Amino acid sequence: MTRSIPPARDSRTAVDKAMSLLSAFGDDAYIGVGVSELARRSSLSKSTAFRLLATLQENGAVERAGNNYRLGKMIQDLGATQEDALQGRMRDALTPFLADLYVLSKQTVHLAVLQGTDVVYLNKLYGHLQVRSPSRIGGRAPGYCTAVGKVLLAYNPDAAEQAMASGMLSWTPSTITSPARLRTELLEVRRTNLAYDREEILTGLNCIAAPVFGTNGRPVAALSVSGPVGKFVPESQATSLRKVCYAASRAVAAVSGQQHQTRRQLAQSA
Incomplete structure (x- = not known):
């Protein structure tokens, strides 16, 4: 009988997971990314990604863009385009x-x-x-x-x-x-x-x-x-x-x- 191996426990702190989630936006930061794709990119479960996104949204770090999320005003202001x-x-x-x-x-x-x-x-x-x-x-x-x-x-x-x-x-x-x-x-x-x-x-x-x-x-x-x-x-x-x-x-x-x-x-x- 083959014994199933339980998935490895994610030992990252909540802050680490949130930072990983923010980094997962990549080049789509201003356009928007879906929860499933963000979860995949950051190696998080969809439920964990959704919960973290809700917290980040409450604090202005992300915002909804239809069914997707994009970086919010707080983050965008920090990285505003430098004027040439x-x-x-x-x-x-x-x-x-x-x-x-x-x-x-x-x-x-x-x-x-x-x-x-x-x-x-x-x-x-x-x-x-x-x-x-x-x-x-x-x-x-x-x-x-x-x-x-x-x-x-x-x-x-x-x-x-x-x-x-x-x-x-x-x-x-x-x-x-x-x-x-x-x-x-x-x-x-x-x-x-x-x-x-x-x-x-x-x-x-x-x-x-x-x-x-x-x-x-x-x-x-x-x-x-x-x-x-x-x-x-x-x-x-x-x-x-x-x-x-x-x-x-x-x-x-x-x-x-x-x-x-x-x-x-x-x-x-x-």
């Missing part, structure tokens, strides 16, 4: 236009750029209609389920295909997870230069975004206006958003032209 020189210049150059957009809309406005397949929020001004939002200055979010991300992915086919190939998780019941459907929407974004997030990253939040173009005809950033469902109609901000982004694009072109002229003068005097 180009992003710093972009933030400084475009923040005045973000302020113009806020004055016109009185709603929460964002300035974002694309990094890989994610968006990085360079600045944010809070509007009169307060709404819970996953965006934070220096934070990241998947591009496929945000308005600013769709605007930027629409002009970057390689990044868009990479986002679709990596698997688009459902953050809310409204999140677009079909590559075919997202391709269709990105084509419409290219046609209108407007993108929408209709409760796709967070239930109760709507958003509209438009591109800020560089001299090469591709967006260098995106501006957006967001507000709570039922009180905010994204389409109502289309005209103001287009106006501000047009002015911002002209400013970017002027700065680029001045830099090109300066480089040419330096080269001639050398």
